[in-house]
Amino acid sequence: MNRRHLLRSGAAFGALFAVPTVRAVSRAEDWIGKSKWELETPALCVDLDKLERNLTAVHTRLKGTGIGVRPHVKTHKCPALARMQMKAGAVGVCAAKLSEAETMLENGVPEVLMTGVNVTRGKILRAMELRRKHPGFIQAVDNEVMAADLQDAARALGVVADVVVDMEVFKRSGVPVGMPALRLAQQVDKSPNLKFRGILAYDGPSQHIKGHAARKAQTLQALAPVVETREQMVAAGLNLEIFSGAGTGTYDMMDGVPGFTDVQVGSYLFMDCQYLEIGGAGNDLVYEDFAPSLTVLATIINANHPSETLVTDAGSKALTLNQPPARVIGEPGFEYSARSDEYGMITVGGATREYRVGEVLEVIVPHCDPVVNLYDVLFGIRGDKVESVLPILGRGKSQ
Amino acid sequence: MNRRHLLRSGAAFGALFAVPTVRAVSRAEDWIGKSKWELETPALCVDLDKLERNLTAVHTRLKGTGIGVRPHVKTHKCPALARMQMKAGAVGVCAAKLSEAETMLENGVPEVLMTGVNVTRGKILRAMELRRKHPGFIQAVDNEVMAADLQDAARALGVVADVVVDMEVFKRSGVPVGMPALRLAQQVDKSPNLKFRGILAYDGPSQHIKGHAARKAQTLQALAPVVETREQMVAAGLNLEIFSGAGTGTYDMMDGVPGFTDVQVGSYLFMDCQYLEIGGAGNDLVYEDFAPSLTVLATIINANHPSETLVTDAGSKALTLNQPPARVIGEPGFEYSARSDEYGMITVGGATREYRVGEVLEVIVPHCDPVVNLYDVLFGIRGDKVESVLPILGRGKSQ
Numbered sequence: 012m013n014r015r016h017l018l019r020s021g022a023a024f025g026a027l028f029a030v031p032t033v034r035a036v037s038r039a040e041d042w043i044g045k046s047k048w049e050l051e052t053p054a055l056c057v058d059l060d061k062l063e064r065n066l067t068a069v070h071t072r073l074k075g076t077g078i079g080v081r082p083h084v085k086t087h088k089c090p091a092l093a094r095m096q097m098k099a100g101a102v103g104v105c106a107a108k109l110s111e112a113e114t115m116l117e118n119g120v121p122e123v124l125m126t127g128v129n130v131t132r133g134k135i136l137r138a139m140e141l142r143r144k145h146p147g148f149i150q151a152v153d154n155e156v157m158a159a160d161l162q163d164a165a166r167a168l169g170v171v172a173d174v175v176v177d178m179e180v181f182k183r184s185g186v187p188v189g190m191p192a193l194r195l196a197q198q199v200d201k202s203p204n205l206k207f208r209g210i211l212a213y214d215g216p217s218q219h220i221k222g223h224a225a226r227k228a229q230t231l232q233a234l235a236p237v238v239e240t241r242e243q244m245v246a247a248g249l250n251l252e253i254f255s256g257a258g259t260g261t262y263d264m265m266d267g268v269p270g271f272t273d274v275q276v277g278s279y280l281f282m283d284c285q286y287l288e289i290g291g292a293g294n295d296l297v298y299e300d301f302a303p304s305l306t307v308l309a310t311i312i313n314a315n316h317p318s319e320t321l322v323t324d325a326g327s328k329a330l331t332l333n334q335p336p337a338r339v340i341g342e343p344g345f346e347y348s349a350r351s352d353e354y355g356m357i358t359v360g361g362a363t364r365e366y367r368v369g370e371v372l373e374v375i376v377p378h379c380d381p382v383v384n385l386y387d388v389l390f391g392i393r394g395d396k397v398e399s400v401l402p403i404l405g406r407g408k409s410q
Numbered sequence: 411m412n413r414r415h416l417l418r419s420g421a422a423f424g425a426l427f428a429v430p431t432v433r434a435v436s437r438a439e440d441w442i443g444k445s446k447w448e449l450e451t452p453a454l455c456v457d458l459d460k461l462e463r464n465l466t467a468v469h470t471r472l473k474g475t476g477i478g479v480r481p482h483v484k485t486h487k488c489p490a491l492a493r494m495q496m497k498a499g500a501v502g503v504c505a506a507k508l509s510e511a512e513t514m515l516e517n518g519v520p521e522v523l524m525t526g527v528n529v530t531r532g533k534i535l536r537a538m539e540l541r542r543k544h545p546g547f548i549q550a551v552d553n554e555v556m557a558a559d560l561q562d563a564a565r566a567l568g569v570v571a572d573v574v575v576d577m578e579v580f581k582r583s584g585v586p587v588g589m590p591a592l593r594l595a596q597q598v599d600k601s602p603n604l605k606f607r608g609i610l611a612y613d614g615p616s617q618h619i620k621g622h623a624a625r626k627a628q629t630l631q632a633l634a635p636v637v638e639t640r641e642q643m644v645a646a647g648l649n650l651e652i653f654s655g656a657g658t659g660t661y662d663m664m665d666g667v668p669g670f671t672d673v674q675v676g677s678y679l680f681m682d683c684q685y686l687e688i689g690g691a692g693n694d695l696v697y698e699d700f701a702p703s704l705t706v707l708a709t710i711i712n713a714n715h716p717s718e719t720l721v722t723d724a725g726s727k728a729l730t731l732n733q734p735p736a737r738v739i740g741e742p743g744f745e746y747s748a749r750s751d752e753y754g755m756i757t758v759g760g761a762t763r764e765y766r767v768g769e770v771l772e773v774i775v776p777h778c779d780p781v782v783n784l785y786d787v788l789f790g791i792r793g794d795k796v797e798s799v800l801p802i803l804g805r806g807k808s809q
Binding site for chain 2: 052085185187322327329332351368385407
């Protein structure tokens with residue numbers, strides 16, 4: 012029946028699909044060598060030239076300061092990128108969650124500091140099993156019960172585990188500075204199966220303050236109580252070989268913090284709309300220390316009302332609800348909304364030309380970390396060509 | 411050195427971890443039979459009793475109306491759940507994206523209507539390859555160029571493909587009603603390798619209008635132009651065997667729409683905070699037609715300031731930024747913020763008791779679709795026990 016119908020078809024339509032045996036691409040690796048504009052969208056892309064520039068820029072800027080780089084992999088969740096960061100001179104990487112740390116250590120990234128805490132028996136055990144297999148694993152703690160449980164687990168598994176104490180810089184994570192922090196550090200130091208290596212102090216709220224001078228003033232003030240507690244720890248004879256913190260917004264202002272050892276930059280590799288607008292040392296309006304390498308390709312799927320709205324196939328499942336919204340490259344007057352799960356809605360303003368259904372737009376993402384966490388692969392782009400496919404093996408590893 | 415350190419350790423700490431060889435659970439299937447409270451968090455759970463009740467409730471309510479159920483799998487992206495929906499009496503399922511439709515058809519779900527459009531040559535080819543393998547695949551179109559390309563691809567691949575025309579109910583997707591829609595339907599009908607099956611009309615904006623009467627008035631008004639165009643199509647001798655639309659918010663008001671055939675409910679299986687507050691036919695304040703079966707388990711990881719804030723391990727990577735925020739079951743006074751990527755911040759109000767680090771909270775999710783899309787598996791819970799592990803094979807399939 013279908014076949015008869017087909018034979019009746021005639022040749023009324025153009026021969027756009029001339030070769031009946033042509034196969035559609037389905038495996039990510041099959042895209043290598045093709046133009047990025049052919050990718051099926053939404054597609055997560057990284058410009059490799061820009062990525063490589065960002066990878067070295069942070070080391071170049073910190074050269075001579077004595078401050079090292081310990082990139083945070085929560086941003087990219089990709090062991091291949093973590094290995095590139097190690098090769099570029101990182102002292103190790105940070106991971107937020109246990110399953111993220113496991114993914115890194117089991118995929119050729121030897122030095123992982125877990126900045127988040129594990130508080131349940133199951134996770135503490137898994138962390139110590141990870142330590143048994145991978146001597147480069149360092150675990151953060153921020154309370155006494157957890158430190159005692161960690162000691163028990165380390166002893167049960169026959170390891171001496173490296174530990175850092177996470178300090179409370181703002182009310183979210185960490186042990187309060189002063190006596191509570193000092194006591195916790197001393198408890199860890201005295202625990203026979205734990206080795207106290209130092210402290211973490213992440214100042215989250217300062218990262219996105221606009222203006223370099225304002226940001227610097229704020230973060231130095233926020234870190235002052237940590238510095239004071241660190242001095243008490245040193246006076247108490249504790250080992251402070253690690254004093255890790257900062258992020259992409261504050262990486263270049265830590266030489267004002269006594270004893271500080273390394274920056275936990277994450278977004279510097281990719282950049283995003285949130286970081287672009289904070290301004291830097293060289294330009295107070297646009298943060299230019301790093302180039303926006305990460306983009307999403309989206310296809311226009313509806314243009315019924317082209318002077319008002321263009322609709323794309325990239326909504327909140329492709330770009331998240333983070334603000335500020337995605338920026339359409341080449342069209343500064345376009346306002347992108349990813350409020351719909353499956354659709355992007357662009358309010359058209361000052362278009363440089365007319366757009367039609369089927370055309371592909373490239374956007375800078377609102378906030379890189381949660382956007383990357385939506386995709387299984389990241390396409391590595393050189394020029395306009397797909398050069399590599401980077402599996403995001405830590406995607407969804409929020410446990 | 412580690413070993414010597416260990417031997418010096420003595421027995422100062424309690425024997426919480428008595429068995430050195432105990433293994434941490436890591437494969438999802440290993441949790442089957444255990445209590446859900448032991449799961450590593452954040453964990454996505456579905457209460458199977460409630461799920462099964464929701465699964466049949468929609469059919470019970472629509473019995474005798476002549477309206478069928480064509481559930482939308484964009485909500486759960488899980489072939490196992492789609493098979494349950496088919497078994498419960500669905501006429502087929504809907505998928506939003508091509509890769510989602512592929513995942514369903516290749517995993518035992520025989521009837522899939524793709525409500526989104528494919529507009530590029532690559533995807534149109536893939537869609538027709540899918541049709542060649544799976545006769546139950548139906549494709550939506552909403553413009554003439556795409557319909558012509560689809561005809562070419564169908565001819566090239568030797569199939570006669572089932573097609574529905576998506577109608578514009580609001581400015582996002584679909585062909586404008588009236589002449590443009592009629593012309594497109596006639597073009598499809600005349601295309602030798604396409605078979606016109608009917609129309610789609612999804613009224614997104616009405617789904618979350620509060621109050622059953624207001625919602626019904628609004629959606630009937632929004633659909634009136636579609637109904638008129640449908641009558642023109644019938645008068646023109648077109649086949650209107652499908653007139654699909656509606657959602658969880660409007661599924662029970664479609665008998666007022668002439669010719670309407672089936673509802674595309676998705677969220678009814680899970681519910682979420684967004685749908686709970688729209689009210690239903692029986693209760694204008696709380697939507698009680700379906701039970702909230704979907705939850706996320708989150709662990710308290712910091713309680714430094716227990717009268718103000720509790721911090722959990724479930725932030726925007728576990729719960730999205732959708733509003734209204736997650737609801738903590740059993741603590742109506744708690745305000746949950748998932749603004750941080752990795753951390754949930756609960757503003758404590760009217761706590762029924764004191765909470766400590768390590769305790770697990772259960773929350774109803776803000777908006778089910780994008781939350782499910784963050785997880786690889788859904789734990790099926792009966793009572794408090796893990797009964798099954800449902801792989802979310804369509805997770806991230808936004809292409």
